[in-house]
Structures are given as structure tokens and as C-alpha cells.
């Protein structure tokens with residue numbers, strides 16, 4: 197019997213775990229996932245806080261519901277490229293509205309994309325086909341000069357653009373003017389042609405738990421509190437000769453790294469992290485290094501509020517707050533899944549982009565905006581947590597529209613995760629849409 201080739205997965209975010217499970221299901225490889233934190237899931241899981249399922253990042257939303265790449269991957273039959281995780285009881289619950297907005301203190305909800313158009317001048321419905329049929333399947337490339345805001349404002353009314361801009365702020369931690377026009381257009385097209393957002397039953401962690409169960413069932417291994425610190429050529433260490441790579445792994449609390457051999461690596465820790473750990477024996481072209489070094493992480497701030505059941509807002513639709521300078525919107529996922537908060541209570545999660553580096557001042561600005569846009573918050577809400585995402589934390593390392601290559605030119609290494617989202621696909625939809633490509637590259641490198 198020949199030994200199975202070993203694939204090491206660096207990081208157990210949604211990208212790393214999805215790729216690891218998919219590889220394990222083929223039963224062709226020895227799959228080992230290493231996670232530096234003491235929990236799996238990265239920015240797509242949660243911790244219990246007095247009965248509130250406080251997320252590590254994601255606001256418990258599957259952006260494109262049952263029609264997007266994420267649901268197709270999680271629930272699709274294995275013969276069709278999916279993971280078939282319904283076997284482990286994974287379920288997504290629809291949000292009660294396609295989208296909502298709060299305008300001058302009035303809450304409005306829509307059941308579908310066309311219903312949204314009723315909120316805006318007729319000019320916007322008239323011009324909508326120009327947006328939905330615009331050629332945007334591919335990124336505009338380096339020559340693209342137009343930003344999303346300029347493209348949108350030329351064609352649509354300010355209220356419509358402000359609404360969508362608030363949505364992009366909420367969903368991607370950037371504003372239209374920070375994205376290329378082709379990305380903006382493609383993202384909106386994907387939203388209009390997709391399902392309403394869904395909430396994983398039991399929260400994001402239920403997805404991670406289902407992935408972990410399947411990984412185990414198919415013989416893959418996940419080690420928590422183990423950080424990959426170095427990647428060198430397999431020939432350099434006696435223990436790893438015959439493998440393409442020697443991977444240095446440090447267990448939390450221990451000084452020394454140990455080496456294990458790997459024939460391929462799937463990296464879920466972000467491009468800068470890969471550059472830091474990869475030895476100079478492996479060549480990465482200077483233009484790719486420059487792009488990685490010059491790409492600035494998108495930051496975000498999220499408040500988690502516990503709410504009583506007397507709140508005037510009674511649905512789980514993502515609610516945009518157009519016109520605010522920082523906060524994009526909020527969601528109350530407990531109207532779809534009450535188990536995410538203590539009995540009789542609700543949980544509301546907000547999101548805002550971070551244009552300035554003074555994070556404390558930005559948090560305060562967001563808090564003030566929220567209380568002024570939602571006067572009922574004072575009486576019915578209590579702040580449970582505030583999250584901030586900035587500096588080089590891997591998640592959202594690469595802003596939407598500035599994605600980096602999944603293949604940096606090193607045979608046997610592919611990146612997955614936020615940094616390599618598919619064009620125009622946001623959040624976990626984007627992360628998942630890119631996984632099949634990465635796995636194809638890995639499989640091809642293992643045949644060589």
C-alpha cells in the first residue's frame with residue numbers, strides 16, 4: 197500500500213475547514229488542520245456570554261441564503277461538489293425579510309429585491325436593468341479607474357445609492373468609493389439574483405461543528421492551539437525528507453517548534469501570514485509581494501446588544517441605516533432563531549466600517565449614531581459586547597474588490613479565505629466560491 201499524501205491546512209476558519217473536509221471526503225489524502233487559537237472557526241463562530249451567542253465576527257447571517265455558493269457547498273450532494281452536511285443536522289433558517297431600512301425613524305421591510313425599488317424614485321427602477329445586465333462577471337483589472345460610487349451616482353438617485361452603500365458598509369466593511377465599479381456592480385447583481393439571507397440554526401458555530409464532525413468521520417485531524425511558525429523545504433529536516441515541505445508547528449505555551457512533513461499546504465491565515473512563515477527557498481514574484489504588502493486590511497466594529505421583548509422592531513431582516521457616517525446597519529437574528537439569546541430576550545448585532553485608526557473614538561462615534569438613529573435602544577437595550585477588527589487580524593485582511601491571488605506561485609501551496617474571495621461574492625459566499633479552485637490546484641500539484 198502506498199502512503200497517502202499529506203495536506204496540511206493552516207487555520208480552521210470557514211475557508212480552511214471547508215477545504216479540509218472536501219479533501220477528506222475524497223479519502224485520497226492525509227488531512228491535518230492546525231489552528232493557533234483554542235477554538236475552531238476563526239471569525240465564523242461564537243462564544244456563549246450569559247446565554248447570548250456572541251459571534252467572533254460574523255453576524256450569524258448566510259448572505260445569499262439557500263441559493264448562494266455557501267449553501268450549495270454545505271448542503272449540495274457530494275457527487276455535485278457539495279459536502280452534504282445536512283447529514284449532521286445542519287439547517288439554515290430564513291430571515292423574515294429580504295432586506296429592511298430605517299429611514300427617519302421608520303422601519304420598512306421588503307420581501308424581495310423588486311419590493312425594495314418601491315422605496316425609491318421611479319428613475320431607479322427604470323435604470324435597474326442597466327445595473328443588472330451590466331457586464332461584470334470578471335474583475336475590471338488593473339486598468340479599471342472608475343470606483344463604485346461614481347458608477348452608481350451617475351445612474352441612480354441618492355437615496356438608492358445611500359441605501360446600497362449602507363448595505364456594503366454593513367456587509368463588507370468598505371464603502372462604494374473604496375471598491376472598483378466592477379466589484380460593486382457584480383456584488384449588487386449577486387444580491388438581486390439570490391435568496392434572502394438565512395441564519396444557521398444554532399448560529400455560525402453549528403456550521404463549524406458540522407464541518408468538524410465530517411472531518412473526523414472522514415479521518416481528517418484538527419489540532420487546536422497549534423500555530424504554524426515556519427514553512428521550509430522538506431529536505432532540510434531529517435524527519436521530513438521525501439515531503440515537499442517541512443512545516444514548523446508550535447504548541448501554545450511551548451517554546452520549541454516541531455517539524456512535520458507536508459506534500460501540499462492550504463493556507464487560511466491570510467497572505468501576510470504566509471509571507472512571514474515561508475522560507476526564502478520558495479520564490480514569490482516581487483509584484484505579488486508588493487500587492488500583498490500594499491493591501492491594507494479592512495477594519496470593522498460591531499456592537500452586540502441584548503434587547504427585551506418590547507422592542508418596536510419585530511423581524512430578523514438585515515436593516516440598513518442609510519445616511520449615517522459610520523454605522524451601516526444591524527440585524528436581530530433571534531427573530532429567526534430565538535436560541536441565540538436567553539429566553540424572552542433578543543440579540544442585536546450592528547456593523548460599521550472604520551475610516552480612522554483611533555478605534556476608541558470610532559467605537560464612541562458608532563455608539564452615538566446608533567442611539568440617535570434608534571431612540572428605543574436606550575430603554576430596551578443593554579450593550580453586551582463590542583468587537584473591533586483592525587490591524588492585521590487575518591479576517592477581512594483583504595477588502596472586497598482588492599482580492600489577492602490564491603496561487604502565489606509556489607507549487608503545492610494555495611490560499612483560501614477572505615483574501616481570495618471570488619469576484620463579487622461577499623463574506624462566506626466569497627470564501628466558499630473560491631475553495632474548489634484552490635483544491636484543483638492542490639490536486640494537480642500532488643499528481644506532479
Ligand SMILES: Cc1cc2nc3c(=O)[nH]c(=O)nc-3n(C[C@H](O)[C@H](O)[C@H](O)COP(=O)(O)OP(=O)(O)OC[C@H]3O[C@@H](n4cnc5c(N)ncnc54)[C@H](O)[C@@H]3O)c2cc1C
Nearest residue numbers: 207209211232238239253254255257424465613614623624
Ligand atoms: C464583524 C464581522 C461580521 C461578519 N459578518 C458576517 C456574516 O454575518 N456573514 C458572513 O457570511 N460573513 C460575515 N463576516 C465575514 C466572515 O466572518 C469571514 O469572511 C470569514 O469568517 C473569514 O473566514 P476565513 O476562512 O478567511 O478565516 P478566518 O475566520 O480569518 O480564520 C483564519 C484562522 O486561521 C488561524 N490562523 C492564522 N494564522 C495561523 C497560523 N500561522 N497557524 C495556525 N492557525 C492560524 C486563525 O487563528 C483563524 O482561526 C463578518 C466578518 C466580520 C469581521
